[in-house]
Amino acid sequence: MSILQDAGFLITILNIFLAITVIFLERRSVATTWAWIMVLFFIPIAGFVLYLIFGQKIRRRKLNKLLGSTQRIIEETVDKQKHQLMRHELAFNDPSMEGYRDMIYMNLRTSYALYTQNNSVAIFTDGPTKFDALFRDIEAATHHIHLVYYIVRNDDLGRRLVQALTAKAKEGVEVRFLFDHIGSFMLPSKFFNELKAAGGKVQAFFPSRIPYLNLKLNYRNHRKLVILDGGVGYIGGFNVGNEYLGLNKSFGAWRDTHLRMQGHAVQQLQAQFFMDWNLASAERSELGRSYFPRGEEEEASGAIGVQVVASGPDTEAQQIKAAYIKMIHSAKHSVYLQTPYFVPDESLMDAMLIAAQSGVDVRIMLPDKPDHFFVYWATQSYIGELLAGGVRVYRYERGFLHAKTLVIDGKIASVGTANLDIRSFKLNFEMNAFLYDTATAEQLQRIFAEDMASSYELTMSMYATRPYLNRFKESVSRLLSPIL
Known part of the structure; x- marks a missing residue:
């Protein structure tokens, strides 16, 4: 018994030391730090091994990927286009894109995403x-x-x-x-x-x-x-x-x-x-x-306007997430979103709820089949808030939905590699094409409507009857969402 007590005491002291180490190493967000401390608390020692595998921060100084001359040319081109946007010297092929001039400028400024209009x-x-x-x-x-x-x-x-x-x-x-x-x-x-x-x-x-x-x-x-x-x-x-x-x-x-x-x-x-x-x-x-x-x-x-936006852990900007939020805030009529994983941070969740509570038709489509246990149940934990806030939620049943699309008002859209989760926004290298063209956005909106025929709408009454075991899984997974 004495040996077990001594071992327990040593493990406790070591775990406290490891927790302090995590606190000093983690500077990304309070939520992420607390999530890792919780892992250490419930899985002593082994939790720190998981942190070494999942949680190490990348050293950004290693990511100077552009050669000097190329970097200079890109910066000069971006500056030229920024001036054109600010002075309203850039004419849009689709006149309705004039209302998204500020979004184009933001993507240009934060990720060097040049706006081009000669695309098919x-x-x-x-x-x-x-x-x-x-x-x-x-x-x-x-x-x-x-x-x-x-x-x-x-x-x-x-x-x-x-x-x-x-x-x-x-x-x-x-x-x-x-x-x-x-x-x-x-x-x-x-x-x-x-x-x-x-x-x-x-x-x-x-x-x-x-x-x-x-x-x-x-x-x-x-x-x-x-x-x-x-x-x-x-x-x-x-x-x-x-x-x-x-x-x-x-x-x-x-x-x-x-x-x-x-x-x-x-x-x-x-x-x-x-x-x-x-x-x-x-x-x-x-x-x-x-x-x-x-x-x-x-x-x-x-004649399609396109910006290609890249994001990754080499910057703090989270450019694709910022573009999503900007798009949702610009919505006057509709927001149609498809994603296999929905683990949003507070800012993105607020944007969707504010849009829905403002009378915008906000719809999100998710797969009905899970492929990642914790991510699936974390996604489930956010659905109740969406439904309560007036967001319509659809579960896709005909196979697995892996699309990452966002369509706003049938005017602008995004298609790319980024899921709507914290991992895609902060931890992975991602890239999305932002499309400024009414015909293309309407086509993507029609595709969403066609997918609704292969989905069922999840209502608040259906969500409220889910088993208590599922609610427990959701609660645990949600606590881990900052590090999923």
Whole structure:
């Protein structure tokens, strides 16, 4: 008994010391600090091991990803456009976008998101259609193919993609493939050997120094981008794996949203690719003219206004979250949101509730199937507040909903890689395309309405009858939401 008491005393003292260490290391938010202290309290010692895996802060000085000359050119271009916006010298292809001038300025100021208006956009909502288009574009590429994916599976789709890229590399096309080390953790080491042998370049993003032990589960590259010959770009929610084709029995049909873009917005995808590549690779690639073939003098690909906004743990700004909040506050009639995970902070929750209580038709669509235990139950914990505040909540039943879309008043929209949760806003590297075009926003709004036919509306009376065990899971998960 004396030995157990001594051991308990030592563990208590050590846990207090570790808690103090967490307090001094954590400067992000009070909520995050308290969440980690709670983990330490309920899981002594082991909780600190979890903190080392999940909670370490990234050193931002390592993320100076742009080369000096490139940084200077971008800053000069951004300053020029800021002046045009402030002086009302920028004419909008869609006159109704005049009301979003302040939002465009904010994105430009906080994330260097240049506003371009010569873009065409195709929307994909199912995997087979998206990947068929992607493989056609890969086959047509003549100079380079750049890819960033969070998840790449060693399955039929993953192997087919590598085979297609290998064939292009053998033709002399430059191929660079960046995959996230944790998202694609199950890939065998030889998976890319054939592509590398053909001259393709492959890099893992933020790999663990000690495989299987030194897991870095935060600060992941959650982007899904493809750029082909500097003229065609893909961005959205689809990763690479059979489940994204609807071939996984546990998920069933996979409902996602992805964009294929042409126009000057593709240049922003390209610039972000090189920043990510230079961060992950020993190679320091210059942003040469051959990667940005579309000059101002070339004919426009379309007339859609686009800003591509990147965010990540390398800044404190949380640019995509700020853009979401700005969009919601601008709403006069409707807010339509689709997200697989809904773990908002107070500012985003307030924005949605204020909009609903102001008479705006606010609707959120979530998957009815869980794929992450704690995130699913944390999401459930916020639904009651939404319903009480007048937000309409829909649960998608025909497979798994993975789309990350926001449509405001059928005028502007966002499609990208960021989920509506704290992890996407603060801990992951994300990228969204903000679309300033009535026709495109109306199309996304129609897609939302079509998805409602495959959903059921969750009412307050239905929510109030949920089992007490579910309420317990929600309460525990919500306490952990700042670190999920």
